[in-house]
Every structure is written in structure tokens, then in C-alpha cells.
Amino acid sequence: MKLVLVLAAALVTAAPGLALPLGDAERAAFRSELRAYLMEHPEVIREALDGAEKRRMARHANADLALIEANSSALFYAPDDWTGGAPDGDVTLVSFVDYRADGSDRALAAARDAAARDGRLRLVVKEAPSPGDEAAERAARFAMAVLRLAGPTAYEAAQARLFAAGATPEAATLDRISADLGMDPAEVRARMAGPDITAKLSETRALAEALDLGPAPAQVMKRTMVRGDVPAVALLRMVEAIRRKK
Structure with missing residues (x-):
């Protein structure tokens, strides 16, 4: 209660439009006492800031x-996405990847590891x-082709090779990966330009924007969004938390 009263008084006296009916001298004395109290009890400020941060995080989570x-159908059940793990798993983890983004290889590896360790994770x-990154789009088109x-x-083998290719997967590099996978490079190049792949990239970009995900990597589950990469153990704890909420 003391914390609430002190902070409420601080707010009221700091806002001229909400001022208490005090004279100038009384107001100055009150502020001096309040300042002295906060200097003597700095934990009050820390507690207030901690509470404000918790409220901010709760609003963000909600x-x-x-x-x-609002986007669950496109997020979890798009028919042309690669799907692994448990086909009928009780929790679905969606991993957004960009072969040129820092941490995307770690994020995907963590997602695959989590699915391998949890027999009920889809x-x-x-x-x-990333929008406007031609090399990143070329790599994505290649993987989808x-x-x-x-x-x-x-596809999994191609992903590993794309991450290993470095910053700029040139056309010659993609042709070499195609050949190493036993595929016809010309056929792969032609498939990369397919209208379905163009439409799928647009759909995923719109979904990421609707979710306010930011750039890849990102991981999404029914009750959680992770912007960035986290280890498999963290993902598995999130999965268990989701199960407990059901």
C-alpha cells in the first residue's frame, strides 16, 4: 500500500492538470519529502519499474x-509447407527461416532437435x-523447388547446403548443389520461377507481417512467438508449458 500511495502522489504532483489542491510552498515541501523518501528507499523505484515492465510484457504477450x-490456419495448416516430426502432434512448432540471416541455421537446427526429442511435436x-534481399529470395526459391x-x-539436404554456402548463394552454387543432389540443374532453375512458388513467398511474407514477426529466424507455437533463435531445450520447455495450459 505504501508503494501505491507514494507512486500515486508522485504522479499527481508531477502532472499540472491533475494537481492536488496545495499551495506552492506546500507543494514544494511535499515534493522534497517525497524525494527524500525515494532516496532513502530506492527499492520503491525498482519495484515500480519491475511492475511496469511485467505489465508491458503481459500486454505484448496478449x-x-x-x-x-487470427492467423492460425495459414500459420499451422498451409498444405504446401514442409512438415515433419509427429504428423498428428498435439503441439505444432512453425519455424521461419532465411538462409542469409544470422542465427537462422541455429534456429532451424534447434526446431529439428526439439521435434526429434519430443515424440508429440509437429x-x-x-x-x-528478407524482403528486398534478392540472394535470400533466390535461396528460398531453390529450396522450395x-x-x-x-x-x-x-529438401533437408538442400537446406544444409544453403546454410553452408555463405552470404551469397550464386547461380553456379545452386547448380552445383542440384547436381550433387542428383537433380537436373536446368529443371530446378525453371521450377524456381514457378508461379506457385512466387505466390507462396508472398503468402508467407504477408503472414510474417500480419504476425509482426520481424525478420527470420522466428519460431511460433499456439501460445508463443519467439523472435530470434533459442536452443532446443528452451523450445521444449515452451512446448510443455503449452500442454499444461490445455
Whole structure:
């Protein structure tokens, strides 16, 4: 109660439009006493700031939950995404990847590790190159073309090679990866330009913007959004927390 009264008094006396009916001398004396109290009890300020931060985080979390719910169909059940882990898992983890983004390789590896360690976790991967980054989009198109032409095993292999390719996966590099995967480079190049791939990239970009995700990497579950990369153990704890909420 003391904390509430002190902070309320500080707020009221700091705002001229909400001022207490005090004279100038009384107001000056009150502020002096308040300042002395806060100097003697700095924990009051810390507690107030901690409370404000918790309230801010709660508002942010609630906003995230509303965004996830509003976009759940496109997020969790798009038919042309790569899907792994438990097909009928009780929790779905969606990993947004960009082959040129720092941490995206770690984020995807953590998501795959979590799915391998949790027999009830379903994993979805979405290609999310940074808007305007031609090299990142080229890499995403390549991965999607491989998935459509050769299936999930080749797709995973292509992803590993794309992360290893470095900052700029040139056309020659992509041709070499295609050949190493036993695919016709010309066929892959043609498939990369397919209208379905263009539409899918636009759809994922719009989804990321609707969720206010920011750049990849990002991980999304029914009650959680992680902007950035976190280790598998953290993802698994989030999964268990979601299960406890059900």
C-alpha cells in the first residue's frame, strides 16, 4: 500500500492538470519529502519499474496470442509447407527461416532437435527471405523447388547446403548443389520461377507481417512467438508449458 500511495502522489504532483489542491510552498515541501523518501528507499523505484515492465510484457504477450489465433490456419495448416516430426502432434512448432540471416541455421537446427526429442511435436518450416534481399529470395526459391521436385529428404539436404554456402548463394552454387543432389540443374532453375512458388513467398511474407514477426529466424507455437533463435531445450520447455495450459 505504501508503494501505491507514494507512486500515486508522485504522479499527481508531477502532472499540472491533475494537481492536488496545495499551495506552492506546500507543494514544494511535499515534493522534497517525497524525494527524500525515494532516496532513502530506492527499492520503491525498482519495484515500480519491475511492475511496469511485467505489465508491458503481459500486454505484448496478449497481443501475440490474438495475432496467432487470427492467423492460425495459414500459420499451422498451409498444405504446401514442409512438415515433419509427429504428423498428428498435439503441439505444432512453425519455424521461419532465411538462409542469409544470422542465427537462422541455429534456429532451424534447434526446431529439428526439439521435434526429434519430443515424440508429440509437429514441425512446420516456412521460407521467409528478407524482403528486398534478392540472394535470400533466390535461396528460398531453390529450396522450395527442390522440395516440390524431389521431396522432403532432398529438401533437408538442400537446406544444409544453403546454410553452408555463405552470404551469397550464386547461380553456379545452386547448380552445383542440384547436381550433387542428383537433380537436373536446368529443371530446378525453371521450377524456381514457378508461379506457385512466387505466390507462396508472398503468402508467407504477408503472414510474417500480419504476425509482426520481424525478420527470420522466428519460431511460433499456439501460445508463443519467439523472435530470434533459442536452443532446443528452451523450445521444449515452451512446448510443455503449452500442454499444461490445455
